Amino acid sequence: MSLSPHALLARFLPRHGLLLAGAGIVAGMSLLALLAPLLAPYSPTAINAEALLQAPSWAHPLGTDALGRDVLSRMLYGARVSLWVGFVAVGLSVTIGLALGLMAGYAGGLTDEIVMRGVDVILCFPSFFLILAVIAFLEPSLLNIMIVIGLTSWMGVARLVRAETLSLRSRDFVLAARVAGAGPLRILTLHVLPNAAAPVLVSATLGVAGAILVESSLSFLGLGVQPPMPSWGNILMEGKDVLEIAPWLSFFPGLAILLTVLGYNLLGESLRDVLDPRIGR
Amino acid sequence: MSGASLLELREVSRRYVGREGPLGLRRTAVQAVQGISLGLGAGQTLGLVGESGCGKSTLGRLAVALERPDGGEVRYRGAPLWPDLPSAFRREVQMVFQDPYSSLNPRLSIGRIVREGLDVHGIGDAASRRERVAEVLGLVGLPPGHAARYPHEFSGGQRQRVAIARCLALEPKLIVCDEPVSALDVSIQAQIVNLLRDLQERMGLAYLFISHDLSVVGAICDAVAVMYLGRLMELAPRGQLFKEPLHPYTQTLLSAVPVPDPARARQRIRLAGEPPSPYAPPAGCPFHPRCPRAFAPCPGEFPAWREAAPGRFVSCHLY
Numbered sequence: 001m002s003l004s005p006h007a008l009l010a011r012f013l014p015r016h017g018l019l020l021a022g023a024g025i026v027a028g029m030s031l032l033a034l035l036a037p038l039l040a041p042y043s044p045t046a047i048n049a050e051a052l053l054q055a056p057s058w059a060h061p062l063g064t065d066a067l068g069r070d071v072l073s074r075m076l077y078g079a080r081v082s083l084w085v086g087f088v089a090v091g092l093s094v095t096i097g098l099a100l101g102l103m104a105g106y107a108g109g110l111t112d113e114i115v116m117r118g119v120d121v122i123l124c125f126p127s128f129f130l131i132l133a134v135i136a137f138l139e140p141s142l143l144n145i146m147i148v149i150g151l152t153s154w155m156g157v158a159r160l161v162r163a164e165t166l167s168l169r170s171r172d173f174v175l176a177a178r179v180a181g182a183g184p185l186r187i188l189t190l191h192v193l194p195n196a197a198a199p200v201l202v203s204a205t206l207g208v209a210g211a212i213l214v215e216s217s218l219s220f221l222g223l224g225v226q227p228p229m230p231s232w233g234n235i236l237m238e239g240k241d242v243l244e245i246a247p248w249l250s251f252f253p254g255l256a257i258l259l260t261v262l263g264y265n266l267l268g269e270s271l272r273d274v275l276d277p278r279i280g281r
Numbered sequence: 282m283s284g285a286s287l288l289e290l291r292e293v294s295r296r297y298v299g300r301e302g303p304l305g306l307r308r309t310a311v312q313a314v315q316g317i318s319l320g321l322g323a324g325q326t327l328g329l330v331g332e333s334g335c336g337k338s339t340l341g342r343l344a345v346a347l348e349r350p351d352g353g354e355v356r357y358r359g360a361p362l363w364p365d366l367p368s369a370f371r372r373e374v375q376m377v378f379q380d381p382y383s384s385l386n387p388r389l390s391i392g393r394i395v396r397e398g399l400d401v402h403g404i405g406d407a408a409s410r411r412e413r414v415a416e417v418l419g420l421v422g423l424p425p426g427h428a429a430r431y432p433h434e435f436s437g438g439q440r441q442r443v444a445i446a447r448c449l450a451l452e453p454k455l456i457v458c459d460e461p462v463s464a465l466d467v468s469i470q471a472q473i474v475n476l477l478r479d480l481q482e483r484m485g486l487a488y489l490f491i492s493h494d495l496s497v498v499g500a501i502c503d504a505v506a507v508m509y510l511g512r513l514m515e516l517a518p519r520g521q522l523f524k525e526p527l528h529p530y531t532q533t534l535l536s537a538v539p540v541p542d543p544a545r546a547r548q549r550i551r552l553a554g555e556p557p558s559p560y561a562p563p564a565g566c567p568f569h570p571r572c573p574r575a576f577a578p579c580p581g582e583f584p585a586w587r588e589a590a591p592g593r594f595v596s597c598h599l600y
Contacts, residue, residue, distance in 0.1 A: 172384035173394075176447065179345050180398035181371030194388040 019270035025263025029256075033079035040073035045228045053246045063248040065238055074230035075252060081231040082260060085146050085215040086208035092150025094204050097157025102188050104158070105165025116162065119155045127152045131214065135223045142225055145218060149211050160203055164196035198275035205268035209261040216257050232257050286320040287358060287455055287487050288344060288374075293317050294352030295339055311559050313339040315511040316353070318586065323454060326481065326488040328502030328519070330495060330534070334559055336511040337491045341459045344489055345376045372402055375448035379460035381440035385432040391418070391443050392428030398451040417446040420483075421476060438469035445476065455487045462497055474500050495538045499523055507531050510559055510567040513586065516594040527595045529574045566598070574599060 032039065041061075048068035056063045062071040104115035131148050138144045165188075168174060174191050182190075218224030219233025227234055232253040239249030295314045301307045313336040321327045331337045342348040343355055346362045357374065360367040375398075378384035385394055392414050399410045415425035421442040432440060441461060448456050458477070462470040478501055480486060492498050498505055499519060506516045507530065515528040526532045536550045552571045557563050563570050569579035578584075578598045589600040 172378040172380060173386040175347055176376065176378065176384055176444070177386075177397060177401075178347060179371070179374070179376045180447070180451065181401045182397065183401075186401065190389070191386050195386070 016270065016274065018266050019274065022263050022266030022268075022270060025259055026267050029079055029260050029263065030083060032076055033083045036076040036080055040070075040076045042070035042073045044074045044077040044230045045069065046073075053242060053249075055246075056248055062252050063246065065235070065246070065249055066242060071235065071249060071252060074235055075232070075256060078230045078232045078235060078253065079256065079260075081142065081225055081229070082212045082215060082257075085142070085149065086211045086264075088146040089149035089153065089211040089215075090204050090207040092147065093154035093207060094157055094200065096150070096154035098161055098193075098200065100154070101158040101161025102165055102192065105162040106169055106184060106188060106192065108166075112162070115158070119158055122152075123155050128214065128217070131218065132221070132223060135218065140218070140223050140226060142229070145215060145224055149214050153207060153210065157200065157203055157207070160199055161196055164199060165192050168192045168195055199272075202268050202272040202275065205264055205271060209264035209268070212257065212264070213261055216253075286356075287323045287325075288319075288321045288489070289356040289359075290317055290319045290340075290344070290353070291356070292353035293340075293343055293350045293355060295336075295343060295348060295350050309560060312511050312562065313559070314343065314350075316586075317508075317513045318353075319506060319513070319516070321455070321487055321489060323487055324481070324485045325504070326490055326502045328498035328505040329489060329491045329508060330493060330498055330505060331508035332493060332556065334556075335508045336559075337493075337508050338459055340508070341376070341457045341489060341491050345374055345457050346370065347376075372398070372451045373454040375451060375453040375456050377441070377444050377448060377456060377458045377461045380464050381437050381444055382432075382464075384444050385440055387432055389431075390428065391423075391430055391432065391435075394432070394443060395428070395446045395450050397447065402451070404451075413450055414446075417449040418443075420449055420480065421446045437465050438472060441465060441469075441473055442476065445473075445480070449480065449484070452484075453486065455489065457489045457491070459491045460493070461490075463492065463494060470497065477501060495534060507534065510557065510562050512567055512583070512596065513594075514568070514596055518592055521593060527589055527593065527600060528597050529572050529599070530568050533573075566596070 046069060048064065048070075051060065051064050051068045053066055054060055054064040054068075060070050060072065062075060064070055065074070100115050100119075104112040130152055134148050135144065138148075169187075169192065174187055177187050177191055215224055215231065216233035216236070219231045220237045222234075222237065224233050225231035227238075235253040236250055236257075239246065239251075239253070243250055293314060294312070294316055296310050296312045299309045299311075301309050315336075317340060319327065329337045329340060339348065343350050346355070346366055349363055355362045357367050357370055362370065385391075389397075392411070395414045395417060396410050399405060399413060404410070405413065411428075414428055418425045418428060423439065423442050423446065427435075432443070435443065445456075445461075461477070462473050465473060474497060477488065481488065488501070490498065490502055502519050504516065504518050505522045507514045507522075507528065509530050515522070515526070515531045517527070522531065523535065526535050533550045533552060536548060550573060552573075554571055557567065557570065563580070565578075565580040565582050566572070566575075566584055569575040572579065576598070584596045584598045586594060586596050587600065589595045
């Protein structure tokens with residue numbers, strides 16, 4: 001029973017290496033974003049006419065952009081945007097998906113039919129173009145982007161939660177609660193939700209990666225976070241015009257997006273593997 | 282059965298309609314329970330036996346109002362369950378399920394599970410609920426200190442004790458036991474049956490005891506009802522049913538019960554063929570295609586439910 005920390009790690013590592021890698025990347029990126037004001041050597045918006053498009057050096061570890069701004073500082077602040085968008089958008093989509101999924105799965109019948117056909121209809125729209133269209137009408141602010149991404153990504157969660165609810169509501173412990181007089185609200189919050197939490201957590205983790213990618217794409221197209229506020233997407237966009245003379249401007253934000261999305265996907269996928277044998281915990 | 286009825290079923294029927302085929306156009310229906318009348322008095326135990334799929338679990342769910350009958354009526358203390366449940370029903374009528382692994386929420390502690398009914402009905406304050414949980418855990422033979430543990434830390438038999446404790450917390454008058462021991466080891470089965478009997482004596486509980494195991498039913502029931510394909514075949518006090526079954530189906534069932542005495546020869550009635558599909562039950566008496574004593578009127582119409590001898594009811598053209 002009592003294993004040394006070292007032996008525990010030796011047992012845990014081979015089986016959950018990917019989980020640790022994903023969690024490490026996610027934790028590292030979050031830490032960098034949180035500590036951005038402390039870590040950034042320059043202000044992310046400080047223009048320096050004397051140091052335009054400089055290659056990485058000791059003074060500017062990731063180089064400077066066309067306005068002489070320090071890329072490392074901009075990247076650190078851009079990480080805040082990415083993670084903020086990821087969490088808020090996913091928070092919104094999980095909230096909507098949970099509410100509608102629980103309702104459809106538990107009520108069944110006509111309610112279920114209406115909600116799920118609604119999901120089918122919304123899924124018919126190519127969501128990225130829907131977001132583009134909405135943002136084109138609204139002001140492309142950070143808040144609007146988060147809300148729009150959240151409002152267009154809850155359908156998967158709703159389907160997942162509905163399916164879980166459907167199978168849980170006929171389980172004996174739910175019937176026992178009904179026999180004891182428990183109402184729908186109590187059954188959903190106490191008996192259904194905790195038992196459906198694992199797959200929702202997995203889907204939310206993967207959702208963060210998706211939201212970060214969508215925000216970067218929007219910013220790259222100029223419909224996302226507006227300059228001078230830095231985001232990985234708009235750093236990348238500014239870099240594409242000078243790709244031949246200053247490749248670091250495109251390379252580092254691209255790498256950051258890749259790593260972060262990879263981190264969340266690794267974390268989500270390995271959480272799925274760990275949590276899947278559901279009852280045997 | 283006795284005059285002062287706790288639970289009464291009158292001509293109760295329930296059918297399940299499913300949709301099949303392209304676009305769900307073809308409808309299929311199973312008549313799970315058909316025209317069943319039963320009564321159960323306070324402190325009594327009524328056994329309900331029959332093979333898999335005969336509708337006995339559906340009858341149990343109708344009795345605890347998890348299902349609504351689409352014909353006939355279920356009454357508790359004389360008041361109909363539908364459309365509105367009698368006020369005390371959800372406290373006084375509880376249920377024990379077959380599989381103790383799926384009847385306890387894996388995310389809640391044992392204490393939380395047992396306390397649920399008290400929470401729902403707002404009985405007592407936090408301290409008195411804790412006390413009550415400890416008390417009923419003691420009643421079912423579990424250390425009250427186990428309240429903080431989770432279901433996965435318990436064996437099947439212990440889990441079934443927890444499920445029984447959950448019922449007892451609300452001081453019920455009637456517990457519907459749906460195959461409460463058939464998922465357990467034989468040695469544990471006896472413990473649980475003894476526990477149920479003991480609790481009945483102490484608390485004056487009534488049981489509707491659903492089982493496919495006649496020896497278990499024989500150990501606990503005052504009266505036994507036999508079901509076949511959604512119909513009630515026979516109802517009799519336990520002793521009389523086991524000694525002298527009237528219905529040919531009951532006779533067949535009883536002849537299949539193992540006798541723990543190798544010297545005693547058994548005459549086993551063997552049935553030909555398979556049980557008919559509940560989707561297409563035979564006309565008339567549903568048992569007639571397999572009945573060793575079937576005769577002219579059997580395929581024609583279902584035999585009326587009649588009292589063949591005092592306290593003994595049967596649905597068979599022979600009587």
